[in-house]
Amino acid sequence: MRLPSVTAKTAVSGLTVLALAVLAGCSRASDEAVSPSPSPTGAASTVAPDMSGAPEGFEQYYGQAVDWSGCDNGFECATITAPLSWHDADGGAIDLALKRHPATGTRQGAVLVNPGGPGGSGVDYVTSAWQGLGERLRAAYDVVGFDPRGVGQSTPVRCFDDARKDLSLSKDFDDDDAGLAAMAAEFTAWADACGQNTGALLGNVDTQSAARDMDLIRAVLGEPKLDYLGFSYGTQLGATYAGLFPDRVGAMVLDGAIDITLDADQTSAQQAVGFEQALRNYVADCQGGADCPLTGDVDAGMRQIRGILDRALTDPYPTQTNRRVTQTLAFYGVAVTLYDQQSWPALTQALSEVVNRGTGNTLLYLADFYNDRNDDGTFENNSAEAFRAVGCLDSRGATDLAQMRAEAAAIDEAAPTVGRFFAYTGLVCSDWPYPVVAQEFDVHATGAPPIVVIGTTHDPATPYAWAQALAQTLDSGVLVTYEGEGHTAYGRSNQCVVDAVDAYFVDGTTPQDGLRC
Incomplete structure (x- = not known):
């Protein structure tokens, strides 16, 4: 049972399964979905690398040239190498995949983007989301996406084959x-x-x-x-990155x-409380x-949704395929729609189908969208x-069973x-098989220039209180608030x-x- 990823998900609005499928085809990154872009007047070119911050022993990585080549309409792709371990210059190398769209106007520099996850592809993000970024940003900057180490087209983490992974992502477990x-x-x-x-x-x-890789890319x-x-x-x-390299932070x-x-x-x-409140x-x-299938007041509606999830545990919902909607899949189908208010009609459609017909076709589609699963498995x-x-590698929860049970009871009461x-x-x-990595960075990023932190007041995946906390933790944090629903703000608010x-x-x-939008 995979926990909700804090990856920024694309809205999946629509009133029919067909409409959902059409929209999903456009929202997922695809080369064919990108329209031709205007010819850049300040196009990026190959430049000499900045060797000033190269760690001792890693100069060969910092000094490499990037061989960009056209890969889509207006986009360029490249692969660079990074050390397998930033603590062992002779320990082998890995690949990092890059993709950029050159500035469409007078170029000021390059902005590196990451869509979240962990596990989100910056290469795919640039392809699908470039046109949704601010026009002024696109005009002044090369927008550069990258797949972090272990992700996508970079040297990837590999675990199950697709069939075993598919089985795992649909499994339910009792809490006895x-x-x-x-x-x-x-x-x-x-x-x-x-x-x-x-x-x-x-x-x-x-x-x-991965943050050290970002400095290499810079x-x-x-x-x-x-x-x-x-x-x-x-x-x-x-x-x-700011905690590791505060003097190298730009905007x-x-x-x-x-x-x-x-x-x-x-x-x-x-995060559980964030999703609970967003669902309310x-x-x-x-x-x-x-046409809302949920009757009574909000509390009654929430109980009906819990009942739908409970039913899926004991009697998974049938679909028009040979797959059934387990409780885990049903939750994914509900959760993914909470990342953007535009997706709420899709949840209404899914719940209406369950209530009125007892089937889970829309829930299954939404769960597959969340899990990036294709129709062929x-x-x-x-x-x-x-x-x-x-x-x-970053952080782990308690493993003591009594403590986990106590925490589970507290979470269930709150959400x-x-x-x-x-x-x-x-x-x-x-x-x-590997231990948590020791922290080597300053959480306050002392010495960094102003860093803008954006929080959405009703964000389910990254609750607004987290943005407030990060802005306070960073010595130079500046908080901007979007008053609205959904996950993240820039490009969708x-x-x-x-x-x-x-x-x-x-x-x-x-x-x-403190700016509020």
């Missing part, structure tokens, strides 16, 4: 002793498969290593400072922020309109694998509808947020701390 033992065994199977099929890379995909792009736009988990990655925006001072158990508990907001909206990426691998899906997180990494971010990058104008 037998159920928890089965859950633990499943996570051990993940750990064993990842260890056997990935090798030494599995112990080197931590966030700090250097080979010839940029003296790192300009960076990170979403969701990408905020943790950015804050880590940095962290949107959908993670509180980097929380441990794994605290993160799960607070959906129910209130649904009941205020027509293959997966578009290795985000589920990377999510575990990075998380297990009675969805809390069970955020409990027993200690089991995920209990048998992971309003012009106030776009203008603040673009002015910061293009004009060097730091938003007023």
